Amino acid sequence: MITQLNQRIFVAGHTGLVGSAIVRALRRQGYNNLLTVPHSHLDLTDQAQVRQLFQREQIDAVYLAAATVGGIHANNSYPAEFIYSNMAIETNVIHEAWRHGTQRLLFLGSSCIYPRLAPQPIPETALMHGALEPTNEPYAIAKIAGIKLCESYNRQYGTRYRSVMPTNLYGPCDSYHNENGHVIPALMRRLHESKLAGANEVAVWGTGEARREFLYVDDLADACLFVMNLSEDRYRGATLPMVSHINVGSGMEVSIARLAQLLAQTVGYGGELVFDASKPDGTPRKLLDVGILNALGWRAEVALERGLRETYHSFLRAEQAGTRQQLARALDQQSRRRREMYLPPVALEHAYADMRSPY
Numbered sequence: 325m326i327t328q329l330n331q332r333i334f335v336a337g338h339t340g341l342v343g344s345a346i347v348r349a350l351r352r353q354g355y356n357n358l359l360t361v362p363h364s365h366l367d368l369t370d371q372a373q374v375r376q377l378f379q380r381e382q383i384d385a386v387y388l389a390a391a392t393v394g395g396i397h398a399n400n401s402y403p404a405e406f407i408y409s410n411m412a413i414e415t416n417v418i419h420e421a422w423r424h425g426t427q428r429l430l431f432l433g434s435s436c437i438y439p440r441l442a443p444q445p446i447p448e449t450a451l452m453h454g455a456l457e458p459t460n461e462p463y464a465i466a467k468i469a470g471i472k473l474c475e476s477y478n479r480q481y482g483t484r485y486r487s488v489m490p491t492n493l494y495g496p497c498d499s500y501h502n503e504n505g506h507v508i509p510a511l512m513r514r515l516h517e518s519k520l521a522g523a524n525e526v527a528v529w530g531t532g533e534a535r536r537e538f539l540y541v542d543d544l545a546d547a548c549l550f551v552m553n554l555s556e557d558r559y560r561g562a563t564l565p566m567v568s569h570i571n572v573g574s575g576m577e578v579s580i581a582r583l584a585q586l587l588a589q590t591v592g593y594g595g596e597l598v599f600d601a602s603k604p605d606g607t608p609r610k611l612l613d614v615g616i617l618n619a620l621g622w623r624a625e626v627a628l629e630r631g632l633r634e635t636y637h638s639f640l641r642a643e644q645a646g647t648r649q650q651l652a653r654a655l656d657q658q659s660r661r662r663r664e665m666y667l668p669p670v671a672l673e674h675a676y677a678d679m680r681s682p683y
């Protein structure tokens with residue numbers, strides 16, 4: 325193992341989909357000196373704050389999972405935010421890591437770095453061989469800059485900064501925002517709410533013909549630890565100094581139409597799925613070539629159906645916790661006003677405990 329269990333490991337973005345999965349994986353493997361800082365105490369787009377953090381802490385390794393992310397609508401609507409904040413986070417963290425002697429860093433990119441019409445499955449060498457998908461070009465440019473920052477510091481300063489490019493991700497702790505989320509969490513919420521409301525039909529954006537590869541986030545976290553801990557010889561043997569990123573995918577792609585059916589089954593929604601072709605499809609296909617990672621000895625384990633079930637249980641728990649918080653606030657207000665309680669706390673606790681995943 326390259327990183328030691330007692331080393332100071334900073335997980336940037338630890339509350340997000342990817343960062344929280346990396347923290348779970350590190351804890352599972354026995355890492356006992358993790359550094360995580362809440363967003364309220366550390367703005368990674370602020371260079372002075374990032375510098376202070378690296379000055380204050382003796383950081384041995386960084387998992388750079390912090391990013392401004394979103395689905396096709398958010399990327400298209402807030403391009404300035406996506407390019408600015410991602411470039412600022414990467415520049416600050418990578419540069420300050422180098423300035424303070426942190427030798428190891430893993431940068432998390434995205435499969436949208438590749439050209440819109442890249443050959444499928446997409447090899448790492450397809451990077452910068454064609455025009456990007458316009459709906460997420462600013463985000464992609466920021467992520468390409470992150471890879472190039474790592475490579476440049478490695479080439480000039482001899483650091484060991486590595487990059488992984490995950491395919492479309494899903495899992496617990498995602499953003500379930502209807503408009504701004506990615507397809508799985510956004511559609512899951514819509515289907516769930518439509519089921520509760522007894523709605524006859526649910527809108528699915530685009531034609532349904534676009535195809536995507538999906539990877540469960542705990543699989544990605546496992547791959548991140550795997551790549552971080554590869555010996556330098558093995559990493560260099562599998563990459564090139566200026567094509568140093570490694571794809572992480574499941575190797576399985578589905579059409580959005582099929583995904584919507586699977587989601588409806590998972591949620592238990594029996595109504596009709598109506599495709600809204602006025603919404604963009606985005607890239608027609610995005611299947612990563614995971615030959616390099618497979619040859620190094622890593623493979624994804626969680627099948628889509630199982631991952632969707634896990635994600636739905638986590639969604640229900642989050643919903644329940646939110647309802648519980650709302651009810652707790654309401655109870656608080658009510659008791660302050662000396663009114664009769666609406667629901668005793670014991671009953672709330674019980675309702676929450678029932679929502680735990682059976683898997």
Ligand code: GDP
Pocket residue numbers: 394395396397436460492502503504505506507508510511527528529530534536580603604605606607
């Ligand atoms: P992308 O891979 O960057 O396009 O990420 P998304 O997860 O946002 O979208 C993937 C595909 O799902 C696109 O073809 C969308 O048009 C389609 N899609 C269908 N319904 C939805 C939805 O409710 N939200 C999102 N974000 N995408 C949807």
